[in-house]
Amino acid sequence: MTQIVDVRLRRILDSRGNGTVEADVLTESGGFGRxxxxxxxxxxxxxxxxxxxxxxIAAARERAVPRLVDEVYAGDQRSVDAALHAADGTDDFSEIGANSAVAISMAAAKAGADMLGAPLYQHLGGAFRGENFPIPLGNVVGGGEHAADATDIQEFLSAPVGAPSVTDAVFANAAVHGEIHDILAERSIPAGKGDEGAWAPSVDDEEAFEIVAEATETVSGEVGFEIGFGLDVAAAEMYDEEDEEYVYSDRTRSTEEQIDYIAELVSEYDLVYVEDPLDENDFEAFADLTEKVGEQTLICGDDLFVTNTERLSQGIEQGSANSILIKPNQIGTLTDAFDAIELATRNGIEPVVSHRSGETEDTTIAHLAVATDAPFIKTGAAGGERTAKLNELIRIAEDAL
Ligand SMILES: O=C(O)[C@@H](CO)OP(=O)(O)O
Ligand SMILES: [Mg+2]
Known part of the structure; x- marks a missing residue:
């Protein structure tokens, strides 16, 4: 039986050295998930x-644990997540914290899979999953909120769209990351790393484009398949609401100028993916850009949609994007993340399952991407908390879990 008999919560370290919530879920007949x-x-x-x-942790112990223990089956994910919502009682998990909610939700799913003796992606996605794999988008150069004194654009993402297998794709992104290190050394540009393991050189965006374009081209030539690249602009972080403009280190751009700038970048660099090119509340500007370049590239809403079906519905209505980022902790449970993916897929919006800048060794998102047949996963290129997910994808592909 998969009835939950214990939920344990503790504070552990994340990749930034901050505390985060870890949950263990135990079931009646010995199933375990973390x-x-x-x-x-x-x-x-x-x-x-x-x-x-x-x-x-304190709030979840008081409010959520009693609703789960001896009450809910770990294998019944919708009931687990409904119990979390009921325990919280708000629409944004502000009582028990989305961090407690998502840790418990993922732990319960893993306990359910453990009981079934099935890999998590099969428990979540069914017996016929595991044939298709997401293309990993690997953050290779970045700045924004993830590194001081680096690029304005938050992430430059290697996108090995022509890779014949997920393993080839993972290694291609690592090779691009390595190639960039060499280019930076040639140019005598010192570079530390940002929060996600991407290089964080003190260069302007223009030079970063040049470097990433060169690196992806070189590695593509070496491996013999197409490697493009994309961006997470994280434009909400640069948007000044009062002056209604995007603030870059060397200039500002009005919304119109920002749309034109991004459209030019898409053409010039053949970008395959552009996340959050505009402010998180500007569904309309997103729609204008998608209208312009949506045939050529993916315009992805992260801060725009926050994995929320209501916001996604508005985006679908207005034609704001053709892709959505999926982060389970943005919405609090796997059920909510799943529902967002389903709504997206039904409407031709491509889901990209994503990590956060602060991560742990948890590999749930690798399974979620395979379980939902997501075409892309964004989970870095280097660093232990990133490679945990990438290596799990390699294991899933090899059926070696
Ligand atoms: O903006 C993003 O897409 C993410 C992950 O790359 O960053 P953060 O987790 O800091 O929101
Ligand atoms: Mg983002």
Whole structure:
């Protein structure tokens, strides 16, 4: 039986050295699952609420655990997540914290899979999943909120769209990351790394484009398949609401100018993916850009949609994007993340399952991407908390879990 008999919560470290919530779920006949909440730095205004880990743990122990233990089956994910919503009682998890909620939700899913003796992606997605794999988007150069004194654009993402297998794709992104290191060394540009393991050189965006274009081209030539690249502009972080303009290090851009600028970048660099090119509340400007370049590239809403079906519905109505980022902790449960993916897929919106800048060794998102047949996963290129997910994808592909 998969009835939950214990839920344990603790504070553990994340990749930034901050505390985060880890949950263990145990079932009646010995099933065990463990999940840990990630954490964002460039968080969307409309995300579910992350509480201080101690606070989230205390609130979840008081309110959520009694609704789960001896009450709910770990294998019944919708009931687990409904119990979390009922325990919280708000629409943004501000009582028990989205960090407690998502850790418990993921731990319960893993306990359910453990009981079935099935890999998590099969428990979540069914017996016929595991044939298709997401293309990993690998953050290779970045700045914004993830690194000081680096690029304005938050992420430059290697996109090995022609890779014959997920393993080839993962290694291609690592090779691009390595190639960029060499180019930076040739140019005598010192570079530390940002929060996600991407290089964080003190260069302007123009030079970063040049470097990433060169690196992807070189590696593509070496491996013999197409490697493009994309961006997470994280434009909400640069938008000045009062002056209604986007503030870059060397200039500002009006909304119109920002749309034109992004459209030019898409053509010039053949970008395959552009996330959050505009402010998180500007569905209309998103729609104007999607109208312009939506045939050529993916315009993805992260802070715009925050994995929320209501916001996604508005985006579908207005034609704001043709892609959505999926972050379970933005919305608080796997059920909510699943529903967002389903709504997206039904409407021709491509889901991109994503990590956060603050991560742990948790590999749930790799399974979620395979379970939902997501075409892309964004989970970095280097660093242990990133490679945990990438290596799990390699294992899933090899059926070696
Ligand atoms: O903006 C993003 O897409 C993410 C992950 O790359 O960053 P953060 O977790 O800081 O929101
Ligand atoms: Mg983003």
């Amino acid at each position: 999940g840990a909440a990630p954490s964002g730095a460039s968080t969307g205004e409309h995300e579910a609420i992350e509480l201080a880990p101690e606070e989230a």
